[in-house]
Amino acid sequence: MFVSKIRHIQALGARWSSSHYVTTPIFYVNAAPHIGHLYSAVIADAHCRYQRLRYPTTTVRLCTGTDEHGTKIQQAAAGHKVPVDQYCDEISARYRDVFKAASIAHDDFIRTTEQRHKQAVAHFWHRLKSRGHIYSAAYSGWYCVSDETFLTDSQLRLDESSGTRYSLESGHPVEWTEETNYMFRLSNFQDDVRHWVKQEARVRPAKFEKILLDTLSEPLPDVSVSRPANRVHWAIPVPNDDSQTVYVWLDALINYLSSLGYPNEEYLAYWPPAQQIIGKDILKFHGIYWPAFLLAAGLSPPQQLYVHSHWTVDGQKMSKSKHNVVDPVLAAKQYTMEGLRYFLLREGVAHSDGNFSHVKALRILNSELADTLGNLLSRACAKTLNPHQVYPASHVEHLPQLLQDLDAAKRLQEALLQLAGRCEQHYECNHFHLVADTVIATLHAANNFFECAKPWELKANGKTPDAQRLQTIIAMTMDALRLCGIVLQPMMPQLTSRLLDKLNVPSSERSWHHLNASFATGKQHNHQLDNQWSALLFQRIVEHQDKSTQEEQQQSSPSQSSKRSKTKKDQKAAKTIS
Ligand code: MSP
Numbered sequence: 001m002f003v004s005k006i007r008h009i010q011a012l013g014a015r016w017s018s019s020h021y022v023t024t025p026i027f028y029v030n031a032a033p034h035i036g037h038l039y040s041a042v043i044a045d046a047h048c049r050y051q052r053l054r055y056p057t058t059t060v061r062l063c064t065g066t067d068e069h070g071t072k073i074q075q076a077a078a079g080h081k082v083p084v085d086q087y088c089d090e091i092s093a094r095y096r097d098v099f100k101a102a103s104i105a106h107d108d109f110i111r112t113t114e115q116r117h118k119q120a121v122a123h124f125w126h127r128l129k130s131r132g133h134i135y136s137a138a139y140s141g142w143y144c145v146s147d148e149t150f151l152t153d154s155q156l157r158l159d160e161s162s163g164t165r166y167s168l169e170s171g172h173p174v175e176w177t178e179e180t181n182y183m184f185r186l187s188n189f190q191d192d193v194r195h196w197v198k199q200e201a202r203v204r205p206a207k208f209e210k211i212l213l214d215t216l217s218e219p220l221p222d223v224s225v226s227r228p229a230n231r232v233h234w235a236i237p238v239p240n241d242d243s244q245t246v247y248v249w250l251d252a253l254i255n256y257l258s259s260l261g262y263p264n265e266e267y268l269a270y271w272p273p274a275q276q277i278i279g280k281d282i283l284k285f286h287g288i289y290w291p292a293f294l295l296a297a298g299l300s301p302p303q304q305l306y307v308h309s310h311w312t313v314d315g316q317k318m319s320k321s322k323h324n325v326v327d328p329v330l331a332a333k334q335y336t337m338e339g340l341r342y343f344l345l346r347e348g349v350a351h352s353d354g355n356f357s358h359v360k361a362l363r364i365l366n367s368e369l370a371d372t373l374g375n376l377l378s379r380a381c382a383k384t385l386n387p388h389q390v391y392p393a394s395h396v397e398h399l400p401q402l403l404q405d406l407d408a409a410k411r412l413q414e415a416l417l418q419l420a421g422r423c424e425q426h427y428e429c430n431h432f433h434l435v436a437d438t439v440i441a442t443l444h445a446a447n448n449f450f451e452c453a454k455p456w457e458l459k460a461n462g463k464t465p466d467a468q469r470l471q472t473i474i475a476m477t478m479d480a481l482r483l484c485g486i487v488l489q490p491m492m493p494q495l496t497s498r499l500l501d502k503l504n505v506p507s508s509e510r511s512w513h514h515l516n517a518s519f520a521t522g523k524q525h526n527h528q529l530d531n532q533w534s535a536l537l538f539q540r541i542v543e544h545q546d547k548s549t550q551e552e553q554q555q556s557s558p559s560q561s562s563k564r565s566k567t568k569k570d571q572k573a574a575k576t577i578s
Helices: 002-016 033-056 071-079 084-100 117-131 185-198 206-216 246-255 265-269 278-294 327-333 337-347 357-381 398-406 409-429 432-453 465-488 491-500 512-516 547-555 558-578
Strands: 018-021 059-067 108-111 135-146 150-151 156-159 165-168 175-184 227-228 241-247 274-277 305-308 312-313 355-357
Touching: 018 033, 033 059, 033 108, 033 305, 033 327, 033 337, 033 409, 059 084, 059 135, 059 246, 059 355, 071 084, 084 227, 084 327, 084 465, 108 117, 117 135, 117 278, 175 227, 175 241, 175 278, 185 206, 185 278, 185 558, 206 227, 206 278, 227 432, 227 558, 241 246, 246 278, 274 312, 274 409, 278 305, 337 357, 337 432, 337 491, 355 357, 357 432, 357 491, 398 409, 409 432, 409 512, 432 465, 465 491
Parallel strands: 018 059, 018 274, 059 108, 274 305, 312 355
Antiparallel strands: 135 150, 135 175, 156 165, 227 241
16 A cells, blocks of 8 residues: 555656657558557557646657568568558558547657658667667578567477477567678667666566566677668668668667657657557567667666557457457447447556457447446436436535435445546556546446436426435436546547537536546536537447348257357457457
8 A cells, every 4th residue: 555655656756747758669561450559559548648637737749650661561562562652651541540530649640761760760870880889790590570570599489390480479480591780789788778677667567577677687689780771671771881771670669769850959858758658579679679779879768668468359369360350440330439449448458468359348338338327428318307408506405415315325425536536546557447447336336326316206397305306416426427527538538528518518627637526525517418419428239130140049949049149149240340
């Protein structure tokens, strides 16, 4: 408890600075975006939206983009028989479109093929070279095009029957490569990088800090930072040596600087990044190479790396060959994009892999967004209970009465009093699943209160005690909806905006400190609802059985039919989203 308080205070302390720079990885343009890619971006977006809500005077900046150089991209374009620049334009645009559809509010979308980035890479290279950290050498090793990296023997699996070696990380084959390269003196930075990793909350969750420290407990070999241009031509040329191109990972990492205008001094307003969000597969590049490159160039490494695990689909790694890659655009057709965002943040935990299953998505979205949140709004706005369509004030004599009569009213009051504090603690650590847990528990308390208060037994008209008690019940319910709506804004910006619009909450009253105002703290609202907006927030997702399933069911016994229909439904779902 004490430790978690201290951590919380430290987290708040980090916000004293007036800028907060957050990055996602830049995405390879060798294939279209899938939900795993969207996940990195949604975490970053929800994190930044929370920062803006909680610390309105801090300038938050979110950068994302696409990683467009290297053999992997060269080969993908050739495979599609499209000129490589055109191929990059097309896939990069798909990322941009998906992010727009998913309300990723980035301040910059950088592409590594842009001139501003190439200039930053050239400058950074000069810095490394002039400070003596780069030398030329003959190099040989196993190169994995899919991972875009040389791998050591311990990172490989040998298939005895074919004699082919594969990357343990990605499962893709490697090729033996002998060439002259420029090398970076990574070995000189072993101690500095270890020191950086060990700082409090540098790498989160802590299990990834441990992985880095394990790697750092062995001597680090120097790393190749260029490839011969005749092998990798789709890349940035090494300054003053056209026979070599810059290694794609060095090129890619520098995007975090070029987005800020580096080397122009304006970049200093945001440097170093407050948080860099990455998937677990690219930990070594961000947790070892990147701080070493930065230290070598005389720049500060990031304040925090936030590492997330991966999504599997029905327990399997997503891959084109398994035909189980979940396309966010198709998935959003079933779940809505806000529903998809909610599912990813609600079900994903950073420290271990999450499983994307259609059955689970339906269950969560229907029970939490439709039945718990949406249904409560519909009930509080129903014309029978709320004929004048108002967000009423509670009445002074009825509020204490309800709190005294009903345990459920007291529990709701208690939940609302704790909502901001608890959710703040969870958001500070990117524990979105715990934010959702807290909000859903509060909404359960609100639903339970509504049921126990039995507003439908009270007459709505006039200024009778009945009508006043009814208004107080609706006021308390709408307060719960409003507060939960404010808290959920970073996770579902569009859906919560519709909720708060319907409740007619002015935009100026939707920030974090407005969580203090509710019946629980003696604050009142009293205004009309906005009837331009529907009270239907999230439509229950209903699966229509196809004809063949119905026929099959009619022919089989009841117990068989229910089992069989479930299997068919699951198969149908997997097809629709793959
Ligand atoms: N281009 C590099 C990153 C360079 S950053 C300087 C890259 N690109 S990627 O497109 O392969 O991956 C981008 C992000 O998507 C990574 O954070 C990666 O972990 C994430 N994901 C890729 N597959 C994923 C899942 N199945 N699940 C969750 N995230 C996944 O790596």
